[in-house]
Amino acid sequence: MTGRPIDDKTRTLREHGCLNPRPERVRDPRFLDNAFFDPRDLVQVKYEMLRRVREDGESVSGSAARFGLSRPTFYLAQRAYEAGGLPALLPERPGPRRPHKLSAEVVAALRAARAQQPRPSSRELVELVRERFGLSVHRRSIERVLARQKKRL
Missing domain, CATH: 1.10.10 (Arc Repressor Mutant, subunit A)
Structure with a gap:
């Protein structure tokens, strides 16, 4: 964690599965010195990582590293975003999607x-x-x- 106490935002991010498990790995300057950018918010981190590659022309490897994520995570996020926009970056609910025993x-x-x-x-x-x-x-x-x-x- 980044040394911040557990607050309402942290609780809400955790409840929705959007809490970044490794916010300390985010090294992007905007996330370090701007209160708007929160390294705990995984959706925000992924979106900004994608934006930097698409709009600012950064490399995939460099952007993924700067945001504390892997290249495969970048490509998964990119595919999800292209298919469904920002809501697609939200994590899916864990568990079975259908009654798997009831064929x-x-x-x-x-x-x-x-x-x-x-x-x-x-x-x-x-x-x-x-x-x-x-x-x-x-x-x-x-x-x-x-x-x-x-x-x-």
């Missing part, structure tokens, strides 16, 4: 079971998935995927 085949079996028996309990559906597919799935995962299927229809 299309499993969901089809759940829907078929629901069609045969209008109100099977979540526990019965959990047991069906365990018996037929050998998977251990939480009842809420099944409830969510079936609710999502209803909304799409």
